[in-house]
Structures are given as structure tokens and as C-alpha cells.
Amino acid sequence: MHQKRRSNAFPFVQVRTDSRWVTFPAAVPSRRSSEDSLSGVPRTGDQPLVEGLRHGQPSYHRASLALLFAGLASFNAMYCTQALMPELSTDLHASPAQSALTVSATTGILALAILPASILSERLGRGRVIVFSALAATIVGQLLAFAPSLGWLVAGRGLQGLLLSGVPATAMAWLAQEIHPKDLPRAMGLYVAGNSVGGLIGRLLPSGVLQFAGWRTALNVDMALALTFSIVLAVILPKERRFRPKALHLRSEIATMVRQWRDPRLAGLFGVGFIFMGVFVSLYNFLGYRLTGRFGMPPSLAGLVFLLYLFGTLASARGGRMAAQRGRGVAILVGTVLCVVGLPVAASGSLWMMLPGVAAFTYGFFTVHAVASGWVGALAPTSRGEASGMYLTCYYLGSSILGYLSGHVFHAAGWTALMMWLLGLVLVGCALAGIVARSARRLATA
Structure with missing residues (x-):
């Protein structure tokens, strides 16, 4: 395993696993840190900090399990109303677009709060913010x-999004700060698994309860x-041992973000994240209406469609390997082609x-x-934290904005029209991905 780091207001660490670089938010105790070695004991001035937690230590296992539960809790809460949307429409006399606000309000506010939450955690401590x-x-x-x-439900979900932002904004950084670099991938993998399983529980459990009770x-x-x-x-979350409050340089961070938007490759990838996440959430937002309406499924059975998310777990791993073997441009275009093929078939x-x-x-x-999120970090080697944060912001904004707008399309014109609308968005996303791939290839051969 190889590892490298840089120090900035939003530090990230890259870990070499499975023949590819995986970028995680990291924590550097001070801008004056002069040593970032695999010993896991960075040095600030003349005073060495304590060593990062190692696999086999009780505190390491507590930390790993704690962040697993952080993922389970936060991603469960984030999507807890998605499977309930048809029932919300019936009981609250709401259109699909109005019901979709129970998801869009959460992800939209969360998107806007991620960067402020990251900044706040630099002063207050990441553990406090997560808990x-x-x-x-x-x-x-x-x-x-x-x-x-x-209206009250949507307002409450928006408040949830604001409060939830502290977990995705700081959890990976907490792990990178407290865990020894050699044992970081194992702990990080457990947290990511918690995210995936938490999101799945948040969709399957409510739909299962609908068989016996109301929403x-x-x-x-x-x-x-x-x-x-x-x-x-x-x-069980251990107390932070390596955290030190940092001075914030807001003006320089804003200037960095502006420069990133001027890079057509980064701007294109931000757009890719916005569009594809928006289309993905839109598809699953209204899939339940299609299954309960056209095919007459009970809500509890229709909720099982979220098991298709498991294809995503497989795709994320294979997408990373494909990017390493064939190049990111090829991998991202393969993904877009599958999306273009899948939507017309889904209209059947x-x-x-x-x-x-x-x-x-x-x-x-x-x-x-999987490819786009990693590519963002590779294109911004001196400001990975800011670039990854901006990608995540656009990603969740796409979920919020397009998820809501798609509800109006579905309500006005039905499922087939929704699929055509989503296909049009995906084609725009394909064009952006193609521009990014061509630009990267041109620069590589220049």
C-alpha cells in the first residue's frame, strides 16, 4: 500500500488499493506539520503527536464500529421517505412532485451545508460534530x-438534512485523522459499507412495515x-487524540473553488455528478408509483425494488478497476452508455x-x-479537499433539484414521458463526460 498526503484546510489522503487510488478526506493536525510518514506519528514543532490507532487495539475496533453506526444512522435517515412516497401522496393528497420534496428537501439542504459543516468541524472537533x-x-x-x-413534513426533512450534513462532511476525515495510515483502508471500508447498508435499510424497512401499518x-x-x-x-466513539483546532482561511478557499470552476474538466465532472445523481434519484423516487399503479403491487412488495441497489456495490468496485486498466475516459463512457440503454428499456x-x-x-x-468522484481528486492535486467537497455539493444538489422537477414531469405526462425526460438529461451528462474525456486525452498527449 502506498500513501501520500497534502496539508490544507480540507486535507485529503490517497490510499492505493486494488490497483487504484482511492481519495479519502484526511486530517492534518497543523499547517506547520513537518512529518507525514507511515509511522502514523506526525510531528508538530518539537512535540510528536500520539500514534494513530492500529488494528488489534480495542480503541481501533471501537472507532471502526462507531463510524459504521454513523453510516447506518445517517444514510438510513437521509432516504427514509423515498419508499413511502406513494403512501404520502395518497394520505396527504399530494402530487408525486410534492411528495418528492420529502427527499429533495433533505438532500438539497445537506448539499448546501456540507462545506460549512466541514469548516465548523475544524474548530469544534470532528467527533463532536459527528455525534x-x-x-x-x-x-x-x-x-x-x-x-x-x-408542509410540516418537508420542513422537518429539510432540518434533518441540515443536521445530517455533519456526518458525510467529517466522518471520513475523522477516520483519517485517528487511524494509522496502514490500517485506514479497512476502517474506511467499514464506514462505506455502513453508508450502503444504511441507505438500503432506510428504504426496505419502511416499505416492509407498510404491510402491517401506515406510513x-x-x-x-x-x-x-x-x-x-x-x-x-x-x-462507543473514542475521544479524539490527534485533533487540533485550525486557523481558517476562508478567502483562499473561496478563491480555490472559483479557480476549479474555471477548469473545464472539473466543471464538467461537477455537472456529471449533478445530472447523473439527479436522474438516479428521480428514477427511484417514482418507480414505486409505477409498480403500485401499473402493476398493482402492494407497497411492501414494491419496496423490494430497492434491492437493485446491490448492483451499484458491484459496479463501484468494477468501475474503479476498469478505470485503472482502461483509463477513466473509457470507464466513464461505458457507464454512460449503460445508462442510455437502461432508461428506454425501463420505459417498457x-x-x-x-x-x-x-x-x-x-x-x-x-x-x-465511482470514476467521476475519483477523477475530480486526480485533476486537483493541490486542492483535492475543495474539489471533492464541490463535487459532493453538486451531487446532492442534483438529487434535490432534478428529483423535484422530475415529479412534475411524471405527474403531468406519466412514466414514459419521465423516462424520455431522464434520457435527455443523461445525454447531456454523456456530452459533458465526453468533453472531459477528450480534454484529458488531449492534455495527456500534448
Whole structure:
């Protein structure tokens, strides 16, 4: 394993695994740090800091499990209403677009709050931000089931998004700060697994409860589990040993972000993240309406469609390997082609045609995201933190904005029109990906 770091206000660490570089947010205790070796004991001035946690130590296992529960809690809460949208429309007399606001409000506010949460954690401590974020968001989640109207529910979900932002903004940085570099990939993998499983639970559990009770009970049950995850996180998360508050240089960070938007390759990848995440969330937002309406499935059975997310787990790993072997340009274009092929098939009136189309799109989307997110860091070697943060902001803004707009298309013109709308967006995303790939190839041969 090879490892390299840089120090800035949003430090990141790159770890070489599975023949590819994986970029994680890192924490550098001070801008004066002069030693970043594999010993895991950076030196500030004349005083060495304590060594990072090593695999086999009790605190290491507590830290890894704590961040696993952070992922389970936060991503469960983030998507807890997606599988409930058809029931929300029926019970609250809301259109699909209005019901989609229960997802869009969360991801939109979260997108805007990620960078401020990162900055705040540099002063207050990442552990405090993670614990407060998870506990506060899941406590608010317990109150959502008592919302008297859709407006109150959407407002509560927006508040959840604001509170949740502290986890994705700081969790990986906490791990990179506290864990020894040699043992970081193992701990990071557990956190990423928690994100994936948490998101899946947040969709499957509420839809399963709908078989026995209404959406309010389903939401309460799911949020009770998420709150339990948060409490476990708060109890077992070790105290930070290597954190030191940092001076913030907001003006220089803003200047760096402006420069990144002037780079057509980075701007193109930000657009790719915005479009493809927006299309992905739109597809799954309204898939439940199609299954319960056209095919007459009960909500509990329709919720099982979220198991198709498992194709994404496979695609993320294979997409990284393809990028390493064939190049990022080839890998991202393969992903976009799968998305283009999958959407027309998903428009089919046959269930047995539609589901493979959704699966193909899901595989393609996760391939695109895996490649694009890594490519952003590679294109900004001196400002990976800012670039990755901006990509994540655009990614969640796409979920919020396009997820809401797609609801109006579906409500006005139906499923086939929605698929054509999403296909048009994907073609724009393909064009952006092609421009980025061509630009990168031209610079490589210049």
C-alpha cells in the first residue's frame, strides 16, 4: 500500500488499493506539520503527536464500529421517505412532485451545508460534530411521523438534512485523522459499507412495515432504529487524540473553488455528478408509483425494488478497476452508455423488461459516480479537499433539484414521458463526460 498526503484546510489522503487510488478526506493536525510518514506519528514543532490507532487495539475496533453506526444512522435517515412516497401522496393528497420534496428537501439542504459543516468541524472537533449530527437528525426523525401536513413534513426533512450534513462532511476525515495510515483502508471500508447498508435499510424497512401499518408507523419504526444506531455511535466513539483546532482561511478557499470552476474538466465532472445523481434519484423516487399503479403491487412488495441497489456495490468496485486498466475516459463512457440503454428499456410496459432496464441504469450510474468522484481528486492535486467537497455539493444538489422537477414531469405526462425526460438529461451528462474525456486525452498527449 502506498500513501501520500497534502496539508490544507480540507486535507485529503490517497490510499492505493486494488490497483487504484482511492481519495479519502484526511486530517492534518497543523499547517506547520513537518512529518507525514507511515509511522502514523506526525510531528508538530518539537512535540510528536500520539500514534494513530492500529488494528488489534480495542480503541481501533471501537472507532471502526462507531463510524459504521454513523453510516447506518445517517444514510438510513437521509432516504427514509423515498419508499413511502406513494403512501404520502395518497394520505396527504399530494402530487408525486410534492411528495418528492420529502427527499429533495433533505438532500438539497445537506448539499448546501456540507462545506460549512466541514469548516465548523475544524474548530469544534470532528467527533463532536459527528455525534451531534447523528443524534440530532434522528431525534428530529422521531417527530416527523407526527407532522400534521406535507408542509410540516418537508420542513422537518429539510432540518434533518441540515443536521445530517455533519456526518458525510467529517466522518471520513475523522477516520483519517485517528487511524494509522496502514490500517485506514479497512476502517474506511467499514464506514462505506455502513453508508450502503444504511441507505438500503432506510428504504426496505419502511416499505416492509407498510404491510402491517401506515406510513407514520413505518417512519417511526425506521427512525427508532436510526436513533438506536446514533446512540451506539455516541457511546462507543473514542475521544479524539490527534485533533487540533485550525486557523481558517476562508478567502483562499473561496478563491480555490472559483479557480476549479474555471477548469473545464472539473466543471464538467461537477455537472456529471449533478445530472447523473439527479436522474438516479428521480428514477427511484417514482418507480414505486409505477409498480403500485401499473402493476398493482402492494407497497411492501414494491419496496423490494430497492434491492437493485446491490448492483451499484458491484459496479463501484468494477468501475474503479476498469478505470485503472482502461483509463477513466473509457470507464466513464461505458457507464454512460449503460445508462442510455437502461432508461428506454425501463420505459417498457412489461415488468420483466422494466426491471432489467432499471438494473442496467443502476449499474451504469454507480460506474459513472465511482470514476467521476475519483477523477475530480486526480485533476486537483493541490486542492483535492475543495474539489471533492464541490463535487459532493453538486451531487446532492442534483438529487434535490432534478428529483423535484422530475415529479412534475411524471405527474403531468406519466412514466414514459419521465423516462424520455431522464434520457435527455443523461445525454447531456454523456456530452459533458465526453468533453472531459477528450480534454484529458488531449492534455495527456500534448
